[in-house]
Amino acid sequence: MPDVITRSEPAATVISRLATRVREARKAQGLPRRALSERSGVSPRYLAQLEAGEGNISIALLQRVSDALDVKIEHLLSESAPWDMEVQRVAMLYRHAPQDVQQQVRALLAPQNPAVLRAGRICLIGLRGAGKSTLGKLAGEALRLPFVELNNEIESHTGMPLSEVMAFYGQDGYRGLEAEAVARIVERHDRMILAVAGGLVAEERTYAQVLERFHTVWLRTSPAEHMLRVRAQGDLRPMKGNPEAMEQLKALLRTRTPLYERAEAQVDTSNRTVPASLNDLMKVIASKRFLDVPAA
Template sequence: MLETVQSNGIDRESSDKRKTRESTNTEFLELVGSRIKKIRKEKKITRKLLSEQSGVSERYLALLESGKGNVSIALLRQVAQSLDVEPEILVSNSAPINGESRLLLGLLAGLTSNDRLRFKDQLLRELRNSPANRSYRIALIGLRGAGKTTVGERLSIILNIPFVEIDREIEKLVDAPLSEIFITYGQEGYRNLEKTCLENVLSNGDNCIISTGGSIVQEQSAYDLLLSTCYNVWLKASPKEHMDRVVAQGDLRPIAGNSKAMEQLKEILIKRQSSYEKADVTVATDGKDPHIIASQILADRTLRKLIQHTN
């Protein structure tokens, strides 16, 4: 009897591991497929032409781009050569770096620190003024309790584009809840994971609504990436509104045994305000229904131009 129970336990554990491997493999194939499709479209290469150049059938390329083709290393190399990229670009979890990007990185390495800062500021200004670069990916920023999830879901329905929460992407990547991630990896590890997931979302090139962590503005490289590739909306709420919403969600941790919780929240808002103000638009959310907030965001002239340009 005991042996049967132990055997069943081992079988369940093996089954769980097998399902995890299968899920990971599926995600990997989807990543490779989306990467190939994105690069092919950027280079304005039809699937038929890619098939002719790579020797890979058009039907198999279609399966590959949909994430259903279990490609061999040899075939992947053929496709990469025809796209004029290194094979690792197609399989990396990070955003792809092509030859031009490597050249720019080399040039930047030769600049002084001040020159790099000036170059970065100029580049960000140009990218933010280019509808083609930003499409209409809308990034919602602000502290927890600002309404990013509810407003993001509403915008997603109105615009019929996906809603992506970076914190949920981190949990999927690590296969652990956020609370455990902070314990295991710490704040710095979380920020590294946050940037990786943001790069992965942006690398797809798809229009979407992105909800970010409240502290993303403190990670300069990740925030610069967000500013240069998305239309950013600061959902601004008063300290009391932030606290009331978090508590209403059933999370009493911010105030449990902490008489200075409100003062600390005010300090965080003051510290981050100048960074939040770099957003394209600020929308006050105190006492407002998510539908009203979404309508205010969509009424912005700059965003309407981005949507019209994409459509």
């Protein structure tokens, strides 16, 4: 660490520098002088003198001020401190920022090579019945990667089944939980396969996060197969009491197709067996080198 004060440095220079740095550190935190006084136990009048370069503060009182500002005392005095002071202020602002702001800061500071941001993470998108759960689980086992279904992550986090989550939080609340779940998964896993609900792509911010942090594969099939597979899973809701369900499904697919097409790759599971579709997915992962880690 550099000397806090050089032997040849005039006292007036040290006092002036100290005044400037205390004043700047206080303003960076948006602290009124009275608030700093309450934090440090140093009177507002004495702080005013200190910031004006008129105070001859003792080391004991200066330590109180530096503690209250969350700044090291040597950074208030050292000749080489301006850059360090800025780092200290930024660190302090980050520590006290809301979680969503911290996440934005991390995203800005992360490597900007898209391949680096996504490397090792694969996300399967598409309408329900395309095969995301089945193929995701099998691909995860074959590649020895964790497989996570986003809805299961939400259920685990909230401690409720999805039906209760929707009833309790509503559609908007669910979409917020969905975005938070994606962020948690990114923090937790560097290499994994994720399957998300078909409607996630309609949430612009959440989908942008997925596209940024995952290699995306659109699993697609025909509307008829979508419907058959959902019914085969024991869910008769798409057709029950709704003779226009197929037309609605086709309309939904037309609406979402431009969003799904933003994926890096596609796998068509129409009229394909599960082993054949799994083979197609594995070929895409290998040919696109989704699991490679490129240089930053």
